[in-house]
Amino acid sequence: xxxxxxxxxxxxxxxxxxxxxxxxxxxxxxxxxxxxxxxxxxxxxxxxxxxxxxxxxxxxxxxxxxxxxxxxxxxxxxxxxxxxxxxxxxxxxxxxxxxxxxxxxxxxxxxxxxxxxxxxxxxxxxxxxxxxxxxxxxxxxxxxxxxxxxxxxxxxxxxxxxxxxxxxxxxxxxxxxxxxxxxxxxxxxxxxxxxxxxxxxxxxxxxxxxxxxxxxxxxxxxxxxxxxxxxxxxxxxxxxxxxxxxxxxxxxxxxxxxxxxxxxxxxxxxxxxxxxxxxxxxxxxxxxxxxxxxxxxxxxxxxxxxxxxxxxxxxxxxxxxxxxxxxxxxxxxxxxxxxxxxxxxxxxxxxxxxxxxxxxxxxxxxxxxxxxxxxxxxxxxxxxxxxxxxxxxxxxxxxxxxxxxxxxxxxxxxxxxxxxxxxxxxxxxxxxxxxxxxxxxxxxxxxxxxxx
Amino acid sequence: xxxxxxxxxxxxxxxxxxxxxxxxxxxxxxxxxxxxxxxxxxxxxxxxxxxxxxxxxxxxxxxxxxxxxxxxxxxxxxxxxxxxxxxxxxxxxxxxxxxxxxxxxxxxxxxxxxxxxxxxxxxxxxxxxxxxxxxxxxxxxxxxxxxxxxxxxxxxxxxxxxxxxxxxxxxxxxxxxxxxxxxxxxxxxxxxxxxxxxxxxxxxxxxxxxxxxxxxxxxxxxxxxxxxxxxxxxxxxx
Numbered sequence: 001x002x003x004x005x006x007x008x009x010x011x012x013x014x015x016x017x018x019x020x021x022x023x024x025x026x027x028x029x030x031x032x033x034x035x036x037x038x039x040x041x042x043x044x045x046x047x048x049x050x051x052x053x054x055x056x057x058x059x060x061x062x063x064x065x066x067x068x069x070x071x072x073x074x075x076x077x078x079x080x081x082x083x084x085x086x087x088x089x090x091x092x093x094x095x096x097x098x099x100x101x102x103x104x105x106x107x108x109x110x111x112x113x114x115x116x117x118x119x120x121x122x123x124x125x126x127x128x129x130x131x132x133x134x135x136x137x138x139x140x141x142x143x144x145x146x147x148x149x150x151x152x153x154x155x156x157x158x159x160x161x162x163x164x165x166x167x168x169x170x171x172x173x174x175x176x177x178x179x180x181x182x183x184x185x186x187x188x189x190x191x192x193x194x195x196x197x198x199x200x201x202x203x204x205x206x207x208x209x210x211x212x213x214x215x216x217x218x219x220x221x222x223x224x225x226x227x228x229x230x231x232x233x234x235x236x237x238x239x240x241x242x243x244x245x246x247x248x249x250x251x252x253x254x255x256x257x258x259x260x261x262x263x264x265x266x267x268x269x270x271x272x273x274x275x276x277x278x279x280x281x282x283x284x285x286x287x288x289x290x291x292x293x294x295x296x297x298x299x300x301x302x303x304x305x306x307x308x309x310x311x312x313x314x315x316x317x318x319x320x321x322x323x324x325x326x327x328x329x330x331x332x333x334x335x336x337x338x339x340x341x342x343x344x345x346x347x348x349x350x351x352x353x354x355x356x357x358x359x360x361x362x363x364x365x366x367x368x369x370x371x372x373x374x375x376x377x378x379x380x381x382x383x384x385x386x387x388x389x390x391x392x393x394x395x396x397x398x399x400x401x402x403x404x405x406x407x408x409x410x411x412x413x414x415x416x417x418x419x420x421x422x423x424x425x426x427x428x429x430x431x432x433x434x435x436x437x438x439x440x441x442x443x444x445x446x447x448x449x450x451x452x
Numbered sequence: 453x454x455x456x457x458x459x460x461x462x463x464x465x466x467x468x469x470x471x472x473x474x475x476x477x478x479x480x481x482x483x484x485x486x487x488x489x490x491x492x493x494x495x496x497x498x499x500x501x502x503x504x505x506x507x508x509x510x511x512x513x514x515x516x517x518x519x520x521x522x523x524x525x526x527x528x529x530x531x532x533x534x535x536x537x538x539x540x541x542x543x544x545x546x547x548x549x550x551x552x553x554x555x556x557x558x559x560x561x562x563x564x565x566x567x568x569x570x571x572x573x574x575x576x577x578x579x580x581x582x583x584x585x586x587x588x589x590x591x592x593x594x595x596x597x598x599x600x601x602x603x604x605x606x607x608x609x610x611x612x613x614x615x616x617x618x619x620x621x622x623x624x625x626x627x628x629x630x631x632x633x634x635x636x637x638x639x640x641x642x643x644x645x646x647x648x649x650x651x652x653x654x655x656x657x658x659x660x661x662x663x664x665x666x667x668x669x670x671x672x673x674x675x676x677x678x679x680x681x682x683x684x685x686x687x688x689x690x
Contacts, residue, residue: 107522136522159518203551208521212546216515230551243552 057127058117062105066234069291077372079342080334110134132159132206142170149392154375159209173423175316182213184428193451194254196226201259203230210259227251237263241271262292290366308433315429320365327408501584501596535597650686
């Protein structure tokens with residue numbers, strides 16, 4: 001081939017590439033308006049939102065490490081609501097999609113994910129983040145970029161950080177706070193004469209949030225925390241928790257409150273019962289009750305011991321077994337119907353390759369997926385109120401204008417009002433394990449735990 | 453390679469002096485590095501304690517324990533920092549980094565508000581703990597614990613490298629000195645051999661090589677001069 005022929009061939013290739021690129025761009029602009037930016041908007045990010053036919057929600061959570069069951073189930077619950085919604089045309093013609101990123105429950109990764117979501121993904125809002133340590137670290141980003149009006153909607157945490165200044169203005173919550181969960185637990189324990197309450201907690205911001213809630217709740221009764229034991233974030237179920245149990249043996253508490261995730265809390269309960277520390281144990285909603293129950297039930301079968309009695313869990317959504325609640329009925333139907341269609345891609349669940357040991361077995365129902373379902377339902381209700389031209393800048397005002405509303409949870413919910421409420425629900429539910437499943441623990445039933 | 457006895461004491465003296473220099477330099481280095489590094493670690497810890505105490509007053513006063521915990525957790529990424537805990541104005545530990553719990557030794561005396569604590573925590577090791585007052589101690593104290601074993605390891609590593617270098621210098625110096633003294637003492641050995649052969653009536657086992665004697669007598673230094681005197685004394689002419 002001569003020099004001239006080579007040059008001609010390169011020119012032809014370049015022209016063909018340019019043509020292909022031009023065609024792709026044109027196709028994108030004509031065929032998928034979500035990729036096209038409104039040229040008239042100039043630098044106005046909100047105008048860009050308005051031109052999107054897809055509403056993207058950004059989610060950073062632990063999909064592959066120690067707390068993955070929580071994040072996976074929260075995502076599955078949200079998708080169980082969004083999938084049929086999108087199949088039916090979405091909200092005002094817009095599909096609602098979740099862009100998930102794995103942060104392995106590590107704050108630094110959560111920051112990186114959030115920057116990506118706010119930058120190249122240009123999401124409409126941050127949605128259903130999982131965990132206190134991660135959330136605490138990303139909240140300042142929302143403040144730094146306040147001119148872009150990003151909000152964190154319905155994170156899966158009851159910590160105070162996004163409920164009090166200076167970050168309360170960047171977030172809305174559906175669920176009750178850890179303080180409210182703790183207050184309820186402490187009130188019930190004190191009512192049955194269990195006043196020496198100790199705490200087992202994750203040595204990080206989440207654990208400290210629960211510790212703080214317990215301290216405040218006890219303070220109202222003129223009591224103090226009886227003692228404490230901690231564990232490192234990411235501790236597995238198989239690890240020994242004997243050192244923590246030894247502290248509890250020494251303290252002889254009337255009850256122990258666990259502020260942790262399911263592997264550690266289940267391991268701690270197992271070791272407590274193995275060493276005959278049999279006081280009631282309470283867990284908070286973040287624990288992931290079903291995943292914990294699964295671990296304890298398996299351990300019970302191996303050891304022939306009872307690990308699941310005298311175990312109470314506070315929850316911030318109704319029981320997923322309570323068919324009398326309309327939202328629960330809808331949720332169960334959706335979970336049954338979309339069970340296999342709402343799992344995350346393997347690339348997120350198994351970043352280091354899928355093995356039989358690691359394979360995640362989705363739960364049919366659970367408190368966390370129910371919360372995810374309700375989060376998505378609430379976001380949809382907000383989006384419907386934003387009309388045909390939803391803009392990020394109008395999101396906070398729309399939520400605050402909602403006032404009282406009903407999600408079919410069988411309880412009143414509200415945003416805004418005189419106090420500018422940013423947390424819709426204050427309700428805390430209690431459940432215990434009976435016959436291998438969680439059932440509601442009614443107020444009168446606490447009497448069975450009276451300390452004589 | 454034999455050294456003339458004449459120089460053996462000199463050689464020993466040189467070795468002793470070099471050894472002494474190495475030992476004194478090492479000792480001075482150990483002392484300086486130990487003090488300097490330990491001082492630096494203490495200084496850094498003090499700065500960390502001060503930074504937590506000064507920049508998070510709002511969190512501490514408003515009891516935002518979760519955010520406070522997030523902040524102190526980040527300092528554990530610094531290798532020398534083993535633990536951090538914050539005490540409020542009532543003497544309650546409101547945030548800490550201990551697992552599985554606050555050690556008994558700390559619970560026994562953390563309220564003393566000393567500037568520096570030397571702690572031996574069972575099962576954990578030895579620590580230097582510095583404190584910083586929040587609002588001059590009015591709102592509590594921040595305590596930062598450094599692992600003394602880690603500091604000692606850093607000091608030992610720095611010293612080890614220096615001593616290693618000095619040892620190499622010592623060995624090289626000894627070898628070079630030995631070589632030089634050998635070069636100096638070899639003509640003397642030849643001279644001694646020549647003197648024996650020329651002046652003594654005893655039969656010498658190995659008579660000197662004539663070319664060696666020639667080179668010896670041609671030398672312009674004191675050895676050559678002495679050789680020529682021996683030749684003259686033995687009747688061999690000037």
